[in-house]
Amino acid sequence: MQVITYREALNQALSEEMERDERVFLCGEEVAEYDGAYKVSQGLLKKFGPKRVIDTPISETGFTGLGIGAAMYGLRPVVEFMTWSFSLVCYDQIINNAAQVRYMSGGQFSVPIVFRGSSGGGLQVGATHSHTPENWYANVPALTVITPAFPDDAKGLLKSAIRSNNPVCFIENEKLYGYKDEVPEGEHLIPIGKGKIRRAGNDVTIISNSGSTHRALAAAKLLAEDNIDAEVIDLRTIKPLDFDLIAESVVKTNRVVIVEENKPYAGWGAQVTYEIQKLLFDHLDAPVNRITSLDVPQPYNGKLEQSVLPNEERIIAGVRETLA
Amino acid sequence: MPTADKATKKGQSLSNSSILPPLDPQGKLQLYRQMLLIRRFEEKAAQAFQQAKIKGFCHLYIGQEAVAVGTISTLTAEDAVITAYRDHGHALARGMDANSCMAELFGKITGCSRGKGGSMHFFSAEKHFYGGHGIVGGQSALGIGLAFGQKYLNTGRVTICYLGDGAINQGAFHESLNIAALWKLPIIYVIENNGYAMGTSVARSSAGDPLVKRADGYDMAGLIADGMDIDDVRAKTAEAVNLARTESLPTLMEIRTYRYRGHSMSDPGNYRTREEIEKYKKFDPILLYRTRLLDDKVTTDDALEAIDKEVTAEAQAAYDFADKSEDPAFETVYEDIFAPEDQIDEIPRRNLPL
Ligand SMILES: Cc1ncc(C[n+]2csc(CCOP(=O)(O)OP(=O)(O)O)c2C)c(N)n1
Ligand SMILES: [Mg+2]
Numbered sequence: 001m002q003v004i005t006y007r008e009a010l011n012q013a014l015s016e017e018m019e020r021d022e023r024v025f026l027c028g029e030e031v032a033e034y035d036g037a038y039k040v041s042q043g044l045l046k047k048f049g050p051k052r053v054i055d056t057p058i059s060e061t062g063f064t065g066l067g068i069g070a071a072m073y074g075l076r077p078v079v080e081f082m083t084w085s086f087s088l089v090c091y092d093q094i095i096n097n098a099a100q101v102r103y104m105s106g107g108q109f110s111v112p113i114v115f116r117g118s119s120g121g122g123l124q125v126g127a128t129h130s131h132t133p134e135n136w137y138a139n140v141p142a143l144t145v146i147t148p149a150f151p152d153d154a155k156g157l158l159k160s161a162i163r164s165n166n167p168v169c170f171i172e173n174e175k176l177y178g179y180k181d182e183v184p185e186g187e188h189l190i191p192i193g194k195g196k197i198r199r200a201g202n203d204v205t206i207i208s209n210s211g212s213t214h215r216a217l218a219a220a221k222l223l224a225e226d227n228i229d230a231e232v233i234d235l236r237t238i239k240p241l242d243f244d245l246i247a248e249s250v251v252k253t254n255r256v257v258i259v260e261e262n263k264p265y266a267g268w269g270a271q272v273t274y275e276i277q278k279l280l281f282d283h284l285d286a287p288v289n290r291i292t293s294l295d296v297p298q299p300y301n302g303k304l305e306q307s308v309l310p311n312e313e314r315i316i317a318g319v320r321e322t323l324a
Numbered sequence: 325m326p327t328a329d330k331a332t333k334k335g336q337s338l339s340n341s342s343i344l345p346p347l348d349p350q351g352k353l354q355l356y357r358q359m360l361l362i363r364r365f366e367e368k369a370a371q372a373f374q375q376a377k378i379k380g381f382c383h384l385y386i387g388q389e390a391v392a393v394g395t396i397s398t399l400t401a402e403d404a405v406i407t408a409y410r411d412h413g414h415a416l417a418r419g420m421d422a423n424s425c426m427a428e429l430f431g432k433i434t435g436c437s438r439g440k441g442g443s444m445h446f447f448s449a450e451k452h453f454y455g456g457h458g459i460v461g462g463q464s465a466l467g468i469g470l471a472f473g474q475k476y477l478n479t480g481r482v483t484i485c486y487l488g489d490g491a492i493n494q495g496a497f498h499e500s501l502n503i504a505a506l507w508k509l510p511i512i513y514v515i516e517n518n519g520y521a522m523g524t525s526v527a528r529s530s531a532g533d534p535l536v537k538r539a540d541g542y543d544m545a546g547l548i549a550d551g552m553d554i555d556d557v558r559a560k561t562a563e564a565v566n567l568a569r570t571e572s573l574p575t576l577m578e579i580r581t582y583r584y585r586g587h588s589m590s591d592p593g594n595y596r597t598r599e600e601i602e603k604y605k606k607f608d609p610i611l612l613y614r615t616r617l618l619d620d621k622v623t624t625d626d627a628l629e630a631i632d633k634e635v636t637a638e639a640q641a642a643y644d645f646a647d648k649s650e651d652p653a654f655e656t657v658y659e660d661i662f663a664p665e666d667q668i669d670e671i672p673r674r675n676l677p678l
Contacts, residue, residue, distance in 0.1 A: 029522070029524075030522050030523055030524065033523060033524070033528075033595065034522065034523035034524070034594075034595065037522070055524060055528060055529075057490070057493035057521075057524075057529040057530065058460045058461065058490045058491060058493050058494060058521055058529070059493045059494060059495065060494075061494075061495045062493075062495070085459075086459065086460075088459075089459065089461075089462075089494070089495075089496075123379075123380060124379040124380035124431070124442065125380040125381050125442070125444075125458075126380065126440075126441060126442045126444055126445050126458060127440075127441075127445070127458075128444070128445070128457070128458035128459050129380075129381070129444075129458055294657060296657050296658060296661055297440075297661070299439070299440045299652070299656075299657055300380065300428075300431050300437075300439060300440055300441055300442030300445070301431035301432075301439040301440065301651055301652055302379055302431060303651050303654075304431075304439070304440075304651075304652055304654070304656070304657050307654055307657065308657055
């Protein structure tokens with residue numbers, strides 16, 4: 001099997017879907033001639049031409065609304081945000097338009113659009129550029145929220161997202177673009193709304209997504225040296241939530257630690273915690289623990305930022321607390 | 325003297341004669357010194373970035389020095405300045421200390437934002453420098469807020485708000501222009517047209533040339549200045565400042581300049597040719613001013629060399645200061661979130677018997 005980066009996996013998904021369906025186009029800042037700020041769209045302009053790979057002005061409200069309108073008109077846009085932090089400029093378009101049009105029109109209009117781009121902290125780019133917005137969008141009915149952690153999921157889920165007839169927020173992680181792994185060649189679809197066990201274990205269930213899955217796996221490895229056998233679930237899709245996968249694991253381990261980069265208040269882990277206590281109360285041997293970013297804006301200083309993020313040290317402490 | 329009526333003439337210079345009092349030789353050398361300090365500071369920053377002492381994004385101002393220095397030199401110390409993420413030059417021109425600026429780049433507690441903001445988010449309340457803003461175009465709306473405050477409180481002060489040629493395509497900018505004109509706010513918007521927004525040339529991103537025409541629709545004064553010529557920048561800005569100060573009217577300025585370095589330190593810059601960059605270096609604002617000072621016999625080669633030595637030492641001292649400064653202590657992550665006098669802590673838990 002080919003071993004490619006997360007970035008290349010996304011690129012393959014875009015390329016294959018554009019090849020398959022003429023209605024798919026990509027627009028965003030620097031996606032064409034610059035080959036993408038993070039090179040996700042590398043080579044696509046050359047392959048598909050400027051009609052379908054389109055550089056936009058720095059006008060997030062304009063080109064996002066354009067995408068939504070084009071989707072209502074029957075096209076299948078992929079709108080790139082250089083980072084999801086900049087999607088805040090057009091929050092209104094995504095929430096009031098993309099997410100409400102089908103409902104408000106009594107089902108007359110489909111909005112088959114993918115919003116995608118990088119996200120996450122840890123790169124020392126400060127408070128305005130380091131957002132992890134999956135919980136903000138997961139809070140909106142009618143939006144699908146996908147956050148792949150591995151190259152194969154990046155490819156398979158992006159292809160599914162582009163084929164979905166619903167608006168999808170596809171939230172990539174900047175720190176993962178260079179991550180390499182095996183990815184199936186050609187047609188490869190991962191179903192939206194299915195999590196995956198990335199490490200099997202019996203003592204505790206760690207639930208995570210995106211960059212946090214990698215932190216959780218690293219912590220699990222260290223815990224194993226101490227004979228603590230953690231199971232790591234990568235949710236892959238935040239909404240809809242694969243609760244069955246969680247339930248199977250929790251019934252086995254009876255202990256849960258959630259690892260998420262969201263700030264704590266109403267992060268997605270709060271919702272997952274609610275579902276677990278509601279449906280699996282009798283299976284819990286300890287309260288559900290959550291390791292999140294600290295409830296502060298993102299500092300620039302590298303040491304401070306690392307302590308704000310859900311680092312391995314805090315995950316390990318959280319697991320120990322749950323097992324105590 | 326421009327009047328409001330004349331000023332609303334579409335996209336044209338208000339007048340050709342400068343309303344600025346002529347500078348004495350010392351004043352001229354001061355401008356030269358400021359531009360050169362920015363240049364040397366940025367060169368040091370580039371070096372520190374390469375040494376991984378500066379992380380994240382670092383957008384250098386090299387090539388654009390005459391814009392910040394020229395415009396800010398027409399303000400009083402109490403006027404307000406606000407800009408985007410390419411903010412080191414404006415901060416230094418505003419009189420912020422090179423040490424605290426470099427320390428901010430290094431993320432140290434001695435930095436102008438206590439190591440929390442980084443390159444894109446410099447601030448100084450003392451110097452009326454309202455940031456350093458990372459979201460493209462976002463500061464244009466804050467700018468009218470500052471100007472609104474100045475008018476509301478009858479301060480007689482004005483605001484300069486800088487933004488890039490790419491930023492003018494944000495909705496926030498257009499909304500702000502309309503409000504500025506409608507409410508007659510004392511603000512000068514300076515479009516620093518350096519030809520590119522990242523890898524996108526102006527022609528590929530912005531309809532309408534010159535960019536300053538965007539003032540027309542709002543019946544706002546418009547001015548174009550040559551950003552490589554600090555005297556031209558000063559003369560034009562002075563008119564706009566005068567209009568804001570005396571009649572509380574906004575102006576949109578387009579100052580044409582060029583950045584020599586990549587968009588940020590991580591930009592290879594494949595979208596333009598080496599020849600293009602070399603061509604602009606012939607119009608280097610510092611070189612141009614140097615030649616003028618010598619031609620006009622304002623100063624001597626030796627004196628200018630001495631200035632270079634001084635500011636080079638100042639940049640090096642800033643580097644050393646930043647390098648030696650401490651990282652912020654962990655506890656500082658919880659500081660500066662709420663007003664200290666109104667600190668909102670987590671509500672203490674009563675010790676209920678659980
Ligand atoms: C809302 C938003 N979109 C995109 C970006 C990414 N970005 C940062 S700078 C930049 C280009 C801006 O160019 P310009 O306004 O010409 O300013 P210059 O960098 O030339 O000073 C872009 C696209 C951002 N910071 N904020
Ligand atoms: Mg520019």
